Structure formats: structure tokens, C-alpha cells
Amino acid sequence: MWIDALFLAFExxxxxxxxxxxxxxxxxxxxxxxxxxxxxxxxxxxxHFGHLRQEIGxxxxxxxxxxxxxxxxxxxxxxDEHIDRKETIIATMVNSxxxxxxxxxxxxxIIVALLGTTGLIYLGIVVLIGFVKTLIALVAARLLLxxxxxGTLNADIEKKTLREASLTALxxxxxxxxxxxxxxxxxxxxxxQLMETGIFDLIADIMKSSFLVNYVPPEGLPIIAGWFASNIxxxxxxxxxxxxxxxSTKDIILALLVGRVLASVPRIKSMLPYYTGIFRPELGxxxxxxxxxxxxxxxxxxxxxxxxxx
Numbered sequence: 001m002w003i004d005a006l007f008l009a010f011e012x013x014x015x016x017x018x019x020x021x022x023x024x025x026x027x028x029x030x031x032x033x034x035x036x037x038x039x040x041x042x043x044x045x046x047x048h049f050g051h052l053r054q055e056i057g058x059x060x061x062x063x064x065x066x067x068x069x070x071x072x073x074x075x076x077x078x079x080d081e082h083i084d085r086k087e088t089i090i091a092t093m094v095n096s097x098x099x100x101x102x103x104x105x106x107x108x109x110i111i112v113a114l115l116g117t118t119g120l121i122y123l124g125i126v127v128l129i130g131f132v133k134t135l136i137a138l139v140a141a142r143l144l145l146x147x148x149x150x151g152t153l154n155a156d157i158e159k160k161t162l163r164e165a166s167l168t169a170l171x172x173x174x175x176x177x178x179x180x181x182x183x184x185x186x187x188x189x190x191x192x193q194l195m196e197t198g199i200f201d202l203i204a205d206i207m208k209s210s211f212l213v214n215y216v217p218p219e220g221l222p223i224i225a226g227w228f229a230s231n232i233x234x235x236x237x238x239x240x241x242x243x244x245x246x247x248s249t250k251d252i253i254l255a256l257l258v259g260r261v262l263a264s265v266p267r268i269k270s271m272l273p274y275y276t277g278i279f280r281p282e283l284g285x286x287x288x289x290x291x292x293x294x295x296x297x298x299x300x301x302x303x304x305x306x307x308x309x310x
Contacts, residue, residue, distance in 0.1 A: 009189045017185075017277075019068035021177055026062070026069065029166050046094075050141030053083060056091045063098035068278070070095050075278045085283060087145060092287050093137035093294065100130025110232065114239030118249045122256055129298050136294065183277050212258045215307060219246045220255035227259035228266060234259055250310050254303065261299050264292055 043057030055077055063070030071092055078088040104123045111119035213224060219241060226234035238256060241247045247255070268288070275291075276284035 006189065006193075009193075013185060017181060019066050019072070021181070022066075022069055022072075025170065025177070026073065046138060050090070050094065050138040051145040051147045052087065052091060052094070052141055053077070055082070056087075056094065059091065060095055060098060063095040064101055067095060067099035067102055068274075070098065071278050078279070078283075085286075087141075088279070088283065089287055089290055090137050090141045090145070093291065094134050094141070096137065096291075096295075097127075097130040097134035100127050100133075103130075107231075107235075110235060114235050115242060115252065118238075118242060118252050119235075121249065122253050125253065125257070125302060129295060129302070132298050133294050181277075183281065185277075212262060212303075215303070216255045216258050217247060217251050220251055223252070223255040224259035224262060227256075227263035231260075250306065254306055257299055257303050257306075261296050261303070264296055268292075 043060045044054055046052075046060070047054055047057040056074065059070040059073035059077075061070075062073060074083075074088060074091045074095070077083045077091075078085070083091065104127050107123065107126075111123055115122065213221065216224065223234050223238045223241065226237045234256060238247075238252050242249075242252055271288050271292075272285070275288040278284065279287060
């Protein structure tokens with residue numbers, strides 16, 4: 001029913017909109033009050049290596065707490081025309097490592113309870129994927145971007161109180177926040193309505209017949225199927241198979257990684273409103289595509305290493 005999809009869309013919006021708005025306003029306030037100079041230096045060596053603005057370093061640090069807030073800060077810099085499309089795309093990829101830390105932190109209690117040491121190895125691989133993705137992005141930034149002579153937006157801005165900076169930031173960010181909220185809402189409703197048509201279930205069925213399934217033992221196929229329901233379902237099935245000693249640690253990790261690769265396409269249903277909401281639809285689609293290609297490419301490489309060297 002379309003009404004059920006509408007409720008699911010608003011439930012999703014209640015989760016993603018607050019950090020998007022907070023991240024956008026936080027960047028504006030920190031720039032106005034001059035705190036970029038106080039905290040941005042912590043990530044400045046990475047930003048200097050990649051010829052990136054110091055403010056992007058602040059979004060990198062923020063992503064250790066919330067990847068949505070960190071990406072929203074990058075979007076604010078782009079909307080204010082401080083960074084171009086190329087630097088925006090690269091900056092979001094640089095935030096992959098802290099985002100993987102956040103993901104692993106949230107999953108740690110569940111993974112350890114279900115999979116024990118095997119789960120810790122899997123989470124280590126997840127963090128490694130984010131680290132490699134960030135490293136590739138920094139190298140690409142160094143090769144593609146022009147070195148900067150100045151790194152901050154507010155070097156010559158007079159000092160303001162927190163109240164003055166907040167009011168100025170709210171005024172300047174009003175249009176940006178309204179646009180992001182509207183785009184995220186419209187796209188989310190559209191995506192969840194499409195889910196009701198069964199199109200994503202069809203994609204899932206196609207992906208489950210991929211050649212990658214051949215590299216997983218037959219006993220591990222339920223783990224892959226579980227990914228198309230939810231990651232928790234996959235972890236639960238994997239934990240049961242591990243407890244029954246039906247699969248080894250290597251087989252469990254291999255099945256989880258293959259399932260994660262195959263389920264990445266159907267997961268576009270949640271990724272699309274996220275990226276197009278934070279960024280403009282065209283740019284958000286490009287960022288999502290680049291992110292998926294990089295992440296799946298790294299995971300496929302790791303799967304190959306496991307198959308040949310473990």
C-alpha cells in the first residue's frame with residue numbers, strides 16, 4: 001500500500017534529516033566564530049597532502065561522530081562556492097575512513113555477540129576498506145587538485161560571539177537547509193513508493209544469481225540471502241552457522257563480503273535519498289556512484305586476496 005510506503009519514508013526522514021540540518025548549521029557557525037582554525041589543524045597534514053581546504057579537515061573530524069553531519073559540512077562549502085564539484089566529490093570519499101569507524105562502532109556489540117573473534121576480523125576488514133578508500137581519495141586529490149596558498153575561509157573575519165555567529169549562520173544557511181530538506185523528502189517518498197512496486201526485489205533476485213555466489217560454500221548462501229533483507233539478518237544467520245560449525249571463519253567472512261557487494265545495488269533505495277538530499281540530485285548521484293564503485297572495487301580485491309592467500 002502506498003500509505004505504508006509513505007509512513008516508512010517519514011520514518012526514514014526522521015532519522016536522516018536532523019544530522020543533515022545540524023551538520024550544515026554547525027559548519028556555518030564554526031566558520032563564523034573562527035573555530036576552524038582551532039580544530040582544523042588536527043587533520044591539516046592530511047588536507048595539506050591532498051591540496052584540500054582546512055575546513056574539509058573539520059568535516060573529516062566531525063565524521064568520526066556522524067558521517068551525515070560531516071558530509072553536510074562539505075555540502076555547505078560547495079553551496080557557498082568555496083569548493084568546486086571535483087573537490088566536493090573527493091572530499092566525501094576522504095570521509096570514508098571515519099565513516100567506517102562509526103559503522104564499526106555501532107555494529108561492534110552485535111557482531112561480537114553473534115560472531116565473536118570472526119566478527120572482529122570482519123569489522124577490521126570494514127575499517128580497512130574505509131581506510132583504503134580514504135587513502136585513494138587523498139592520492140587522487142593530490143594529483144588532481146591545485147595546491148592552496150590559503151586554507152581557511154575566516155582568516156580575516158572579525159571575531160564574533162557565539163550568539164552573533166549563530167544568528168549569522170542561521171541567516172546564511174536558511175536557503176541551503178530548506179533546499180536539502182525538500183530534496184531529501186521528495187526523493188525519499190519517491191524511492192519508498194518504488195519499493196512498493198517490487199522493483200528492488202527484482203534487482204535483488206538478479207544479484208543473487210551473480211557469479212560471485214560460486215565462490216561461497218553452499219552452506220553460506222543463506223548469509224548472502226540475508227543481506228537482501230538487512231545486515232542484521234545476515235549477521236544472525238552467519239552466527240548460527242558458525243555456532244553449528246557448518247562454516248569456518250574464512251567461509252563466514254567470505255560470505256559476508258560477497259553478500260555485501262551483491263546487496264549494494266538494492267541498497268541504492270536508501271543511499272539515493274541520502275546523497276541527493278545532502279547534495280544536489282545530479283551531484284549526489286555522481287557521489288553515490290563513485291562511492292559504490294570504489295567500495296565494491298576494494299571489497300572485490302579483498303575477496304580475491306582471501307580466496308588466493310587464506
